[in-house]
Amino acid sequence: MIAVNEYFDGAVKSLAYENNGKSTVGVINAGEYEFGTSTHETMTIVEGTMEVLLPNEEQWGTYTAGQEFEVPAHTSFKVKAIQQVAYLCKYK
Numbered sequence: 001m002i003a004v005n006e007y008f009d010g011a012v013k014s015l016a017y018e019n020n021g022k023s024t025v026g027v028i029n030a031g032e033y034e035f036g037t038s039t040h041e042t043m044t045i046v047e048g049t050m051e052v053l054l055p056n057e058e059q060w061g062t063y064t065a066g067q068e069f070e071v072p073a074h075t076s077f078k079v080k081a082i083q084q085v086a087y088l089c090k091y092k
Contacts, residue, residue, distance in 0.1 A: 003016040008031070008033055014026025023091065025089075026089070027086050028085045029084055030084065034076055034079075040072055041092075042068055043071065044066070044087060045066065046065060049063070049064045050063050051079065
């Protein structure tokens with residue numbers, strides 16, 4: 001089954017699926033957003049560039065296509081996108 005997720009009035013959309021665990025693929029429109037996590041997440045940038053402020057960090061990091069970052073469960077992180085960004089997120 002494929003589930004459709006939509007956040008921030010449609011500015012972030014993803015498709016959720018199961019393949020050796022839960023994953024989502026999605027697109028983030030230009031803007032700044034804050035996400036909360038309920039499980040550990042590994043996020044890989046598929047296309048585009050995104051700035052990310054991870055939990056307990058003071059400086060934003062820049063991630064581009066092929067790069068990934070991890071976010072612990074039960075935390076939140078912020079992202080900034082100047083243009084649309086495609087991503088893959090795997091959940092543990």
